[in-house]
Amino acid sequence: MGTKGKVIKCKAAIAWEANKPLCIEEVEVAPPKAHEVRIQIIATALCHSDAHILHPKFTKALFPVILGHEGAGIVESVGPGVTNCKPGDKVIPLYMPQCKKCKFCLSPLTNFCAKLSQFKDPIIQQEVMEDKTSRFTCKGKPVYHFLGTSTFSQYTVVSDTNLAKIDDDANLERVCLLGCGFSTGYGAAINTAKVTPGSTCAIFGLGGVGLSALIGCKVAGASRIIAVDINSEKFAKAKALGATDCLNPRDLQKPVQEVIIDMTGGGVDFALDCAGGSEAMKAALDCTTVGWGSCTLIGVAIGDKGLTVSPIEILMGRTINGTLFGGQCCHFFLLIFSILVLKLLQ
Structure with a gap:
């Protein structure tokens, strides 16, 4: 029986509060709404920015939250209006959105998007979806997203502006680093x-x-x-x-x-x-x-x-x-080129 349109129960690493270890919990991941994509995360890496959120001196973070922003996975389902990917596609969630319509996306001078530039601190943003609600629930309580990606979950929901489709033969355990570190x-x-x-x-x-x-x-x-x-x-x-x-x-x-x-x-x-x-x-x-x-x-x-x-x-x-994010502007060409570079360096 398919999971499209249904709530998925899976495991996720939740940060309940600052300066405390992450806890592996069962979470409920709601179906994607309009212009959203639900992804099965296959591989994720750990970036120091994830650790920043847990630092006691970093008081801006909202808890509980599912961290992670260097991941790669497979599209499980898409919401209405999504045209840049389909179920079964391999994708990389990206914390740098690209609406392709705002003055930033249309400028060759920056890789910023208006969805991100409204925030003074790039680490604290995209904590909920466009409708100001979360797609994660644990123990009956909503859980915040992180950087619009939350890859420390077996399933996550992202905006269709926050992902890049990649080659079907890409090794997800390697290309997950393109979500932040390498790029x-x-x-x-x-x-x-x-x-x-x-x-x-x-x-x-x-x-x-x-x-x-x-x-x-x-x-x-x-x-x-x-x-x-x-x-x-x-x-x-x-x-x-x-x-x-x-x-x-x-x-x-x-x-x-x-x-x-x-x-x-x-x-x-x-x-x-x-x-x-x-x-x-x-x-x-x-x-x-x-x-x-x-x-x-x-x-x-x-x-x-x-x-x-x-x-x-x-x-x-x-x-x-x-x-x-290394000034990278075009997610699609960035990732294809980066994959080629990684292959040359193997």
Whole structure:
């Protein structure tokens, strides 16, 4: 017997309150309404943004909530008006909506959508569906969505503007990373920083986003890529992906930015901070060359005091860029291209 139009009972990891472990619970997932899609989640990854919500200093989150935004799955059913996918399609839920009608979607200058730009904090948004209600229920109580995706559930409901259809032969356990980590890092290097052939780059933080940014720098043709992390065990993977140098700030006799300046004869062309935190952001900016150095900020740290910048640092020709989801604009072409890149790097 099919499940279309019926409530589905399944397992989900629920955050009932801040600073507490997630609980595996049975939830009820309502059928999709107009322009909504219900997805069976096959694979999901963990992003640090999911952990941010649970941090006691992050007081903006609403509980209970089903987290998760790096997932991939199969369309179970669609609501009225959905034309971009059908039951059985493999898809990736995306926290960056794309209505394709607003001034942001129609502009080549940004990957934002009006559905997202109304929020001051991109982590806190899309907690309910368009009709201001949730599709999740647990123990008779509504449960909030997260980033419009909530992939920590065996079934989830998303807006038809928050997903991308992918190839039928895609490996869902791998492409789930395209929902955030890979696209964010890779896109930051390609779309936002616009790394150029023969350039020098420094990447701060070698998690999933940082390694993806490293891949982006390599694909863009950077001649030297300096990877920075306080965990030296990550260096082997970084070198395998194209890093030419690896630095652990804790092993150095002076600030890492000064070491990078010495190594490159004045600083790198491009620096990408994938770690967050005031020290990493400042080091990333300081290690760029005067005249044209570009610093792209990707990482976020909860409770951090932020970046303090002297005007002279900018007047000397440096630029600071911010990026969300790697500046990726067209979900369909983004994902197809990213899948091809992943295949080439296997």
